[in-house]
Amino acid sequence: MSNFADLPSMLAFHACYVSFQQLQAIHTYFGSLENALNSSPSDWQNRELLSAKQVNDLLSDECKIRVDEALEWAEKDNQAWLPIGSTSFPQPLKEITDPPILLGVRGNVELLSDPQVAIVGSRHASKQGMETAKDFARFLSQQGLGITSGLALGIDTAAHQGGLQGMGKTVAVVATGLDRIYPASNQGLGHQIVEEGVMISEFVLGTKPLNYNFPKRNRIISGLSLGTLVVEAALKSGSLITARTALEQGREVFAVPGSIHNPQAKGCHQLIKQGAKLVESGQDVLEELSANLQYRLDLQTTQELPGLVTQPNNQSKSALLNSIGYEPTSLDELVVLTKQPVSSLQGELMLLELAGEIEAMSAARWRRIK
C-alpha cells in the first residue's frame, strides 16, 4: 500500500471522490498512481475504472488547483492529510472493506493510533442519557482509550466532553469538510477537540453537511474503534447504522439498557435482542474489550518493535509491571523507564489493571496493588 502514501497523487484522487476499490483497480491497471495521473484521457476510455466525469475531473486543471489548495491547508499548524498508505493511518480503519482513501486531520494526529471506543446515540437524548454517556466516556478515557464519536448534539456531545476529561481524549469524525464545524452550536466543543483531541473527515474541504454523508461517516466511527457503545437511541436512530457497520466490520457492539417506557431506550434494546452486549458500566466495556485489545497490542508490538517479534508479549508486560511502584508512577516516567510508545503502554496498562495487578490513579498515574 506504500504507493498510496504519495500525498499529491492521493489528494488528486480524493478531490474526484475516488473510492478505495476504484483506487486499487486503477493502481493494478496503470502500475502506479503517478502513471495513472500522467495518462491521457484515451488511456482511461472504456476501462470502467472511473466514471467519465471522474476521469474528466481528475485530468483537469481544476483538480491541480484543488490539490494545491489542500496542500496549502495542511501547512497550517495541527492540520494534515493522512493518505491510507501512510504509516500513521489508523490500522483498524485500514481493515474495513471500504476505507476512506484519505483523512483530513485537525489536532493531535497521534491520538488516532490509540485504541478507541466509539460512543454514539440519540441527538434527542435525555438528561440522564447525557450523564451516562459522559460517565462511560470519562471512565474509558481515564483508562487510556480514545473516545470516538460524531460531534452531533446529544449523546455524541456528551461522549466527547467525557473523553476530553481523561487521558485517552477524543476523536471527532465529522461529515463536513474540516474547514467548517457542524452543528454550529458545537463550535466551542469542536475547537476544544481540535486543541486537545483530534477531528477528522474523509470529505474534501468545503463539503457542507449533506444527509447522505452522515451514514458514510458512521462507518469511520465504528471502523476506528474496537467496539461501538450505543447509549440512548430511538428505533430509527442513525446510531443503529453505526452499530450495524460495527458488526459488519467484526467489531463489538455494546448497548446501555433503559426503562421499557423510554422511547430512547428502544434502539438499545433492539440491539441487545440482536446480540449486542448489555453493559451497565465502563468496566463492563473494558472487560469485553480486553481480548480484542490484547490482539491489537500484539499487532502493534510486532509492527513497532520488529526486534521483539519472537519475544512473548508477557515479557514486555512484566517489564512494564516492574516499572510501576507501590507509589503512583506517571505515564511520562513509564515511557522513559520502558522505552515503549505511549500508545502501546496505554493498552498494556489497561490489561494489567484488568488483571488486578495495578490500580489507576488520578492524573494518569498507576500503582501496583499486589
Place this chain on the structure above:
Amino acid sequence: MSNFADLPSMLAFHACYVSFQQLQAIHTYFGSLENALNSSPSDWQNRELLSAKQVNDLLSDECKIRVDEALEWAEKDNQAWLPIGSTSFPQPLKEITDPPILLGVRGNVELLSDPQVAIVGSRHASKQGMETAKDFARFLSQQGLGITSGLALGIDTAAHQGGLQGMGKTVAVVATGLDRIYPASNQGLGHQIVEEGVMISEFVLGTKPLNYNFPKRNRIISGLSLGTLVVEAALKSGSLITARTALEQGREVFAVPGSIHNPQAKGCHQLIKQGAKLVESGQDVLEELSANLQYRLDLQTTQELPGLVTQPNNQSKSALLNSIGYEPTSLDELVVLTKQPVSSLQGELMLLELAGEIEAMSAARWRRIK
C-alpha cells in the same frame, strides 16, 4: 408411574418428606408402594432407602393419622391432592429432575394443565415495576397463558393480579401448608386466587413459612412454566434462583431491562448478560415461547386424543381456524365446534394469533383477520 397415583400411599410418603428420588428407589426395591408400606422395620434396615427417622415416621401410627387428616382436608370443595402419578399432575413439572411427589391444590385444578409463564421479581419493587409486571401478566393471561408466581409481596402480587384479569388466570405456588396464607397482607389476594385461579403447595398441612423452603418452592414455579420472566430484581434477589432453576430445567428465561441507575434492574441485567432474553412486552415473550408452545401442544394432542396421533397438527389447527368467524367467536363456542379441550384450544389460538390469522378480542373471543 401409575403406581405413584395411589393417594393414601402417596400421602404417607409425603407426610415423611420422601423425595422423588427416594420414592423411585423404594418402588424399585419393594416392587410397589403398598409392599413398602406393609413391610416391617427390619425389611428397611441397612437399605439406605430412607433415613432411620423417615422409616420410623413412615411406619408409625402418627403417619396414618396424618394421612387421614389429609384425606379429610381434600373432601372439602375445591381442595385436592395430586400425586405425581395422577394424569392431572402438570406434565412440565413431571419433567424436572426433582419434582414434588405430591401437590396440594386449592382452587381450579384444571388451570394447572394450561400452558403457563412464571412472572417473578423483587418484593421491594418500584411502582413502575409493579405496573410492568401487571401489564405483562394481563396481556399473557388474555392470550390464554396461566401466570405462575409465588404470592410474595411486590412483583409476585402484581403478576397474580394481572393474571386474574385474563382468561389464563393465575397459579400461586406457596412455600407453606395450604391451610395458611403467607404473607398475611396477601390474605385477600390468596382467597381470590383460590376462588378464581389455583393455589398449590408441595408442603404438608401446617407447614409454616421457613426460609429454606422458599428456594425449594421456586423450582416448582419455574418447573410448571414454559418460561420465567423476571421483572425487577436486585442482585441478591430470590427471583434469580427461580431464573437459574428455569435454565437448569431447560426452560426459557426472560428479563425486563431498566435504568442502569435502578438497583432493582441489576438482577435483570445480570440475567441478560448471562443469556436471558431481553423482553419489552408480553408480545416479545409470546413470540419467544411459540416454538416451545407448539411442542407442548403436539405432546398434549398425542396424549389427549390418541386417535389423532398420526394426523398432522396442521389439520386440527385449520379445523380450529375454520370454526372462527369474521365476527367474534367465544371460547365456549369453539369448545363445542372443535370438540377439543380448553387447554389445547388456548395454545392453538395463541399460535394462530402469532401467525396473524386471528385477533384476540375482549371477553375471551377471537375473530379471523385474513
